[in-house]
Amino acid sequence: MTDKKVLVVDDEIHIVHVVAIKLRNNGYEVVTADNGAQAFELACKENPDIIVTDFQMPIMTGLELVEKLRGNEATKDVPVIMLTARSFAISKEQQEDLQISGCLSKPFSPRELLGNIEDILYQKELIADKG
Amino acid sequence: MSSGRNLYVVVAVIVAVGLFAAGLAVWQNSGSEEGWRFAGYIQRLGLVVPVCYVIGAVGVIWLGWCSLRLAGGITSIAAWLRRDKPAEIKPAGNAILNCLVEAINTAFESRTSRVAQLDGQVKDLQIQIQLSHRREKNTEAIIYSIRDAVIVVDEYDKLLTANEAAGRLLGFDYENAHHKPIDELVGADYGEFVDFLTQSKKSKGRATRREIELTKDEVPKTFDCVVSCVFDQRQQICGAAAVLHDITREKEVSQMKNDFVGHVSHELKTPLASITAYSEMLADGEADDEETRKEFYSVIQNQAKRLNRLIEDILNISRIESGLIKVSREPASLAMLIEEQLQMIKSYAEEKNIEVVGQKPIVFDQVRVDKDMISQVIVNLLSNAVKYTPAGGSVKIDTEVDEIARLARVNVTDTGVGIPEDEVEHVFEKFYRVGANKKQAKGTGLGLNLVKQIVEKFHDGRVFVTSKVGVGSTFGFELPLATGEPVVARASSP
Structure with missing residues (x-):
């Protein structure tokens, strides 16, 4: 069991659902949103340890969400994993500039996503311990 | 020739002797001593003096006759020379004149031959000049007829020629702009083009190419600009020719295709992602109970169907x-076809908390249609309406029959986001997506184009749309009743 909280954002309800089940089954607390604007509000309110977001969403895209998160004091350091159906949608430069921790191409493996989340949170903890 | 000359000498000597004798007689009569002595010598010669006189007179007459013949011959030669097309001169019977005639004939033949030669050369040159003029005119006609803008400058960047398209694009009078500096003609707004033209010329390359953005009537356009250097016979650059081809539309189409591929791949990958994820969850035993497993199977099944629909x-x-x-x-009855599709769309609408309202079947809305195709039309219109209607809204579908016009009409009305006025006319175009609504929902921009093609291309019908931003839209189509005429032929309004 872990006390980590994950915000899952996707306008595709089935994807949110399956990721939430995978994470909950592995002890994570999950909050969900179906668009970027709602996700930003939840990120400010729920203070998640990591955010998993889709790239192409109505109202606010995944990239716009990350830009907004990075511009906000409370959410500027939260790790983000981007799910995208377009392999080359995000350049390496964008990924580095916006501190996107990882990108997974759709269709993705929930198992692989869980592994990425665990790795990123572990690294975050190590950095926090050293700090 | 020489005998003639000798004859002249003899006659001249006789005339001289005769004249000398006459002179002596005159001198003798003057009474001087030397005159008498000399006259004595002469008297001893007897009839010599009178004979000499006679001979002298004959010689003078003969000389006069010869002079007359010579004058006549020269006159006839002069007259002959004055003719436009002289024939060869016949010998005049006089040695001198014959000689002159022969010389003239020879010279004339030589000159005639030379003139004929020069005449031929002049004709050749005239033909070449005409051909050159014709080629020039042809070249100009070709340049003028080209839809692309064509500009040719000399080595000093002064305009040699330009076509109407160039004048229209760059804003100058192309017929009265020759030999004017190109930078003065086109103005500062097109500096990028002028710079490219001059740089390309300096580079001395055969052809250089660049995409150039030019704004015409406040509309930005993209041109494929190719500049080719013009070389003279010494391989020195004597100018440059620029061709500007408008590729704005190609760029738009290319962008639309890229967007389409992006959208399609996204749309295809989304259900595929669900299928992959749920399958893996089942394989990994993440579905704890039977109910969850059933739910996962159902999702996989539905997403597979969705994928199939997209394809x-x-x-x-x-x-x-x-x-x-x-x-x-x-x-087929339109109302019945609608009823069949309503059940499918209602489950989708319920997910979004949107009410879908149908109507009671109308008995007489019989049309002759491809049922699968018209069902596809109805599904596309209904799913679009649900897609662009916010939660809590409603979608209504109804049919009506116009007995006078002999047509059936289907209206799908939503309380959705609506379409801006300037975009309404484009919504049935392939790949077109309303800019303001792109973020509202995903789509390929194919659904409404499919509707239009099915209704108008295969069923002689007509599609229509009315919309107001923030209020909603009504999409629909008209089809001729089973016994009616094509709707498009009447061009009636909804």
């Missing part, structure tokens, strides 16, 4: 456009 949409568009699709028209 069908794409294939249908492709088949319709290629003309390979087979249409099976048969009598």
Whole structure:
């Protein structure tokens, strides 16, 4: 069991659902949103340890969400994993500039996503311990 | 020739002797001593003096006659020379004149031959000049007829020629702009083009190419600009020719295709992602109970169907456009077709908390249609309405029959986001997506184009749309009743 909280954002309800089940089954607390604007509000309110977001969403895209998160004091350091159906949608430069921790191409493996989340949170903890 | 000359000498000597004798006689009569002595010598010669006189007179007459003949001969030669087309001169019978005539004939033949030669050369040159003029005119005609802008400058960047398209694009009078500096003609707004033209010329390359953005009538346009250096016979650059081809539309189409591929791949990958994820969850035993497992199976099944629908949409568009699709028209009730599709769309609408309202079947709305195709039209219109209607809204579908016009009409009205006025006319275009609504929902921009093609291309019908931003939209179509005429022929309004 872990006390980590994950915000899952996707306008595709089935994807949110399956990721939430995978994470909950592995002890994570999950909050969900179906668009970027709602996700930003939840990120400010729920203070998640990591955010998993889709790239192409109505109202606010995944990239716009990350830009907004990075511009906000409370959410500027939260790790983000981007799910995208377009392999080359995000350049390496964008990924580095916006501190996107990882990108997974759709269709993705929930198992692989869980592994990425665990790795990123572990690294975050190590950095926090050293700090 | 020489005998003639000798004759002249003899006559001249006789005349001289005669004249000398006459002179002596005159001198003798003067009474001087030397005159008498000399006259004594002469008297001893007897009849010599009178004979000499006679001979002298004959010689003078003969000389006069010769002079007359010579004058006549010269006159006839002069007259002959004055003729436009002189024939060869016949010998005049006089040695001198004959000689002169021969010389003239020879010279004339030589000159005639030379003139004929020069005349031929002049004609050749005239032909070449005419050909050159014709080529010039042809070249100008070709340049003027080219839709692309063509500009030719000399080595000093002064305009040699330009066509109407160039004048229109760069804003100068192309017929009265010759030999004017190109930078003065086109103005500072087109500095990028002028710089490229001059740089390309300096580079001495055969041809250079660049995409140039030019704004015409406040509309930005993209041009494929190719500049080719013009070389003279010494391989020195004597100018440059620039061709500006408008590729704005190609760029737009290319962008639309890229967007389409992006959208299609996204749309295809989304259900595929669900299928992959749920399958893996089942394989990994993440579904704890039977109910969850059933739910996962159901999701996989539905997403597979969705994937199939998408592929069908794409294939249908492709088949319709290629003309390979087979249409099976048969009598059908529009209301019944709507009723069949309503059940499917209602479950989708419920997910979004949107109410879908149908109507009671109308008995007489019989049309002759391909049922699968018109069902596709109804589904596309209904799913679009649900897609662009916010939660809590409603979608209504109804049919009506116009007995006078002999047509049936289907209206799908939503309380959705609506479409801006300037974009309404484009919504049935392939790949077109309303800019303001792109973020509202995903789509390929194919659904409404498919509707239009099915209704208008295969059923002689007509599609229509009315919309107001923030209020909602009404999409619909008209089809001729089973016994009616094509709707498009009447061009009636909804």
